[in-house]
Amino acid sequence: MILRRVARPLLASIFIFGGIGALRDAQGHAKAAEPFLTDSFDKLEGVIPEGLPRDPVTLVRIDAGVKIGAGLALATGKAPRLASLLLLGSLVPTTLAAHRFWEIKDPAERQQQQIQFIKNASLGGGLLLAAADTGGKPSLGWRARRAAKKAGKAAERVGKRAEKALPN
Template sequence: MLASFFVWDGVDTLRNTEAHVEETENMLERLRKVLPRDYASFVPNDPELVSRAIAGTRVGAGSLLALGKAPRTSAAVLAGTTLPALVGANAFWSADSQKEKNEGRNALVTNTALLGALFITAQDLEGKPSLSWRAKKAGERTSKKVQAALPTKSETQHLTDKASDWFEDTTDRVTSYVDDHKDDWQDTGKDLLHTAKSYVDDARSYVDDNKDDWQEAGKGLIANVRDTAKDYGQTARGFVNDNAGDWLSAAEDNVKIARKAVVKNASKAQKKADKAVKKADKASGGSLKKWNKKADKFQKDADKKIAKAIKKVGKNI
């Protein structure tokens, strides 16, 4: 019965939209005046479109309410479509004639009554408790179950006493065991200290007895290393003088071949190796070993470049 008014009003507006455009336009104009300036700009400017939208909404929500489908939501939607009309369309006090004032007053009262009925419908729970009440009761039931699962005060006290007795008994056993064996542990510790001290004394004596021999052996080892490095340097220099230099000297004497890039690279690499050999001749100790390594490295590089030059320009000069 409540839904029939909104369904019929929506159908009539959709069929005769032009007859309701002026009323909708007045409603929109009054809403712009009533609302704050920040919100008045959101009011639509097309009264025909607004009329059709409100009418369609009323038909749809009214039909759902009549069928009992989502009645609370449908009632809230219908209330939303009625509230603007209540605020903006029923300004009967501004009517020109007494008849128009009476009609406007009756429309206002009717819309107010319908709006109240819609509010009642939107709050109707159909005999079911509200969500907040059900949530509260569910919380109470859960709390009772948790409390029932927890141990009682007497059980907790019993467990506490039992744990306390176990800790006291264990502490007494540990203390008694320590008291009974502490003398043995002290004696064992003293024996370990004496043994360690004797090991240290033996090690110190061994070092004192053999340090002179180790020093002599070290000096001999250093001398051997120095002689080996010197021999290695001489061997490397001999290799340079006996092999790489022969072909490179012949290539440099030939002006045409000497201009080749591979011959130039080989010549530069060989000069670099020769320079390292000269540095090694003047060096000694650790520096000698360093320059010998460099001479060997540079000579290997020079040998590769000489071999490349031989392959490219010919083996016979």
């Protein structure tokens, strides 16, 4: 459908662009994310596996790679539902790290960050819609229920045939 061919690249474009920007200035993005990351790692001590990188620059680069890769996948229609979920998973911590408007005292800056926070929440809504979009095909849940129903009917038929074949 033409709508998906237009909407997916439009939705993906901000993630691809943002990922490229984060790679170009990983240090700057890491500096902005560091308070959030430190706070998160402190709160989740013992829950986060030891092997997970904790260096903000590394995490920014990983996040940028996810944004670029999943953004390109969404834009080209390759595994768009998975790509949307990956982008959503990347968007949440990015938003919480970069747009903490509730901590800002200056009214103008606070309002600007609040707008960016709401914009990202809106993008999250678009990603949820994209993740749920089956492209006009039945969902996996529907297909599983249908297959189970068919299997049940087939088993019932086999059972009836077996009853008829048994001697009285």
